[in-house]
Amino acid sequence: MLRVLAVDDENPSLEELLYLLRADPRVSSAEGASDATEALRRINRALESGPDGPEAIDVVFLDIHMPGLDGLDMARLLTGFARPPLVVFVTAHEGFAVQAFDLKAVDYVLKPVRRERLAEAVRRAAELLDAAPPIPVHEPDPDHIPVELGGVTRFVAVDDITHVEAQGDYARLHTAQASHLVRIPLSTLEERWRARGFVRIHRRHLVALRHVGELRLDAGTVSVLVGEVELQVSRRHARELRDLLMRRTTG
Numbered sequence: 535m536l537r538v539l540a541v542d543d544e545n546p547s548l549e550e551l552l553y554l555l556r557a558d559p560r561v562s563s564a565e566g567a568s569d570a571t572e573a574l575r576r577i578n579r580a581l582e583s584g585p586d587g588p589e590a591i592d593v594v595f596l597d598i599h600m601p602g603l604d605g606l607d608m609a610r611l612l613t614g615f616a617r618p619p620l621v622v623f624v625t626a627h628e629g630f631a632v633q634a635f636d637l638k639a640v641d642y643v644l645k646p647v648r649r650e651r652l653a654e655a656v657r658r659a660a661e662l663l664d665a666a667p668p669i670p671v672h673e674p675d676p677d678h679i680p681v682e683l684g685g686v687t688r689f690v691a692v693d694d695i696t697h698v699e700a701q702g703d704y705a706r707l708h709t710a711q712a713s714h715l716v717r718i719p720l721s722t723l724e725e726r727w728r729a730r731g732f733v734r735i736h737r738r739h740l741v742a743l744r745h746v747g748e749l750r751l752d753a754g755t756v757s758v759l760v761g762e763v764e765l766q767v768s769r770r771h772a773r774e775l776r777d778l779l780m781r782r783t784t785g
Contacts, residue, residue, distance in 0.1 A: 535562035536660055537590050541573045541605070542566070542597040542624070547645065551595060551624060554652050560660050570603035574611065575703055578717045581617060591619045593640070593659045598625040606630065609637045614682060620662060622655045681707065681714035690714060692730060696745040696760045698723055700738045710761055735767045735775055743782055749775070 538555050542548040548566045555564040567573040573594065580591040594612075598605035605623060612618040623634045626645040634642050640662060641655035678689040690707060699706040700720035707714045724734050731743040741760055748759035756767040758775070767775055 536560055536656065536663070537562055537592045538564040538595060539573060539576060539591045539593075539619070540564060540566050540595040540624075541568075541570060541600075541608070543568055543600040544597075547597070551647060551652075554647060554649055555595065555656070557649075558653060558656050560656050569600055570605065570608040574603075574608065577612070577615075577619065578703055580619075581615065581717065582722075585617070592663055593620045593622060593656075595622045595624050595643075595655075598623060598627060598630055598634075606633055606637070609634070609639065613637060616680075616682070616687065620659050622659060624652075679707070679716065681716055688714075692727065693742075693744070696742055697763070697765060698732070698740040708763070733771075733775055733778060735765060735771045737768065739765050741765065743778060746779060749779055 538561055540548060540551045540555060542551060545568070548568065552564050552566050555561050565576075567576060573596075576589065577591055577594070580587065580589045583589045596605045596608065605625070609621050609623075612621065620640045621637065622641045622643060623630070623639050624643045624645065624647060628644065631642045640659050643651055643655050675689070677693070678691055679695075680687050681690055682688075690709065694709045695707050696710060697708050698720060699708065701715065703717070703719060704715050705718050705720045705723055707716060720738070720740060724732065724740055727740070732740045733743060735741050735758065741758060745760050746758050747761070750757045750759065750764070756769075756772040756775075757764050758767060
């Protein structure tokens, strides 16, 4: 059974597509998104929840002409994901088929969408998923975090991370040598790495206590020096941070 996300900026087209998808017995769930940005956010959440999670997505039925990020741009971004959903393009324009299949699209369905033609696209997607080998399940490595760079997955040692910066639904990991963007919210990393000495100092920042070189007080403001970077500490986190640093040095 397929879990589907349909993406179209025109609401009547989106509602019609969802109606047809939900009527197909091979589709267990079909949700809609009105633009590529919203769709990518949902796909990120789905990947974080895992292939059997409640928000998992198997196939994206994707319009091409949309304001902002268009369907082809979104499909290009998905090719860089570790486990991207399948893509079926649903569009009123015939001229993009070559680009669509270059991006490994499962199918290219023209509007107005006919029930029989859409059913064929669903069949193709279902067969591809049934034929795919199962994704191996590995225990996460607590000492490293995978990051993607130019289509290559690398593993960054958690102990090398000096601080983490929130960037929307993403987080930027900083080391002494580089920074890496990961599709994990800051709040998730805060919970995951609390026992490893990472502390929230601001709504946008976590710091690794082991990498804090100085605690600075200046005219009522508090900041920390992490390597060569100075980070502001919010008032609500200042006392906890100071106590933790003191315990670290005297413990």
